[in-house]
Amino acid sequence: MRKLVGTSVILLAGCNAHQSTLAPFGEEARSTYWLTVTLGIGALLIAVLVGTLAWRAAHSPGNALDHRQGMRLILWLGAVFPTVVLTALLLFALPEMRPLPSQPGDLTIRVDGEQFWWRVQYESGRGEPLIGANEVRIPVGRPVVFQLAAKDVIHSFWIPGLAGKMDMIPGRTNRLIVKAEKTGRFRGVCAEFCGLSHALMAFDVVAMEPSAFDAWLVAARTPAAVARGRTRGAALFADYGCNACHAVRGTEHDARIGPDLSRYGARTSLGAGTLPPTTGNTATFIRDADAVKPGARMPSYPMMPEDEAHAIAAWLKELK
Structure with a gap:
């Protein structure tokens, strides 16, 4: 019983x-x-x-x-x-x-x-x-x-x-x-x-x-304001070749191989529901995606210094 x-x-x-x-x-x-x-x-x-x-x-x-x-x-x-x-x-x-x-x-x-x-x-x-x-x-x-x-x-x-x-x-x-x-x-x-x-x-x-959805659809097409800035994180994003796979609306980055990151900062999860999208988790995922998500096709960057990974992650978190 x-x-x-x-x-x-x-x-x-x-x-x-x-x-x-x-x-x-x-x-x-x-x-x-x-x-x-x-x-x-x-x-x-x-x-x-x-x-x-x-x-x-x-x-x-x-x-x-x-x-x-x-x-x-x-x-x-x-x-x-x-x-x-x-x-x-x-x-x-x-x-x-x-x-x-x-x-x-x-x-x-x-x-x-x-x-x-x-x-x-x-x-x-x-x-x-x-x-x-x-x-x-x-x-x-x-x-x-x-x-x-x-x-x-x-x-x-x-x-x-x-x-x-x-x-x-x-x-x-x-x-x-x-x-x-x-x-x-x-x-x-x-x-x-x-x-x-x-x-x-x-x-x-x-x-x-319906009205909220229509408003969101219009707003989502507008690039995040920070995307136009040339911050350290934005520069590193391009220098490490992240723009070869990922798109960010409002910038010259328009690749379609990996996920679109245009409004990454508004997301509630990282890696398709794998982790909370904190700056630390994002930086960890950038440096070694396979360790977080086995079999992921995103290349790892073990040579990337942690502070640079955090700079890229901080920039992505501002994309809202």
Whole structure:
């Protein structure tokens, strides 16, 4: 009994509203939740009925049923009842499994899975696409079309509280249509083993009021003011060749190999959910990314003095 209670407590401790299918904040996830609950209740009722019949059969006296009664029992409980129940569940489930509708003008967000981070591109049809990394922002109450692909190996895009999983396959683009129902900050993950740092590949999902999202989209296209300055950190960023992989809007740095760092200072995590984005952690990641995130393709700079790494990190933290 103690073991059962202890196991239950551990399992319940893992439940949260940040990353859980039991705390839906999207229309599709909520539909899936109630579909699961309904089918689970149906399965439980059938199991209880079968168990009750088995118990009564084991405790009934011999010859309690004649041949005709036995055949009638088999017909109704073995054929008619399962057919009616399964047909009802099927008719209930099919409409819930249809994808959400979308219109040509809906917001489209392209997400590419890479080892081991997420390239995010907002294509609103107004100006150049906005490129970001490891964070997805969506408006509440509006359909959003995700275009999902991968650059290297198979990944799986999963925001538990928003919608189901969708594979990201190199050379193919899959579509996932979602609609958030409430605001908040949530978490998405990769649900397909993709290499050494598969478990270190998360991303933030921020559901915003439509007006706030529109304002953010406009503001995010504006370069951070500090990006135009020629500070020591900015100079070292170029001197060490960081600009060969990373872009910073408002500067001449426009590479697209690694994550876009234009507003790094506004992010809530470093390395796709691996660490808090403090200046110290950022400097450590710059000097030896593989030690923090095994298998990461970012080259290490063990020869870089710590004070120079901190200068670059401090400059990046000012990009808001």
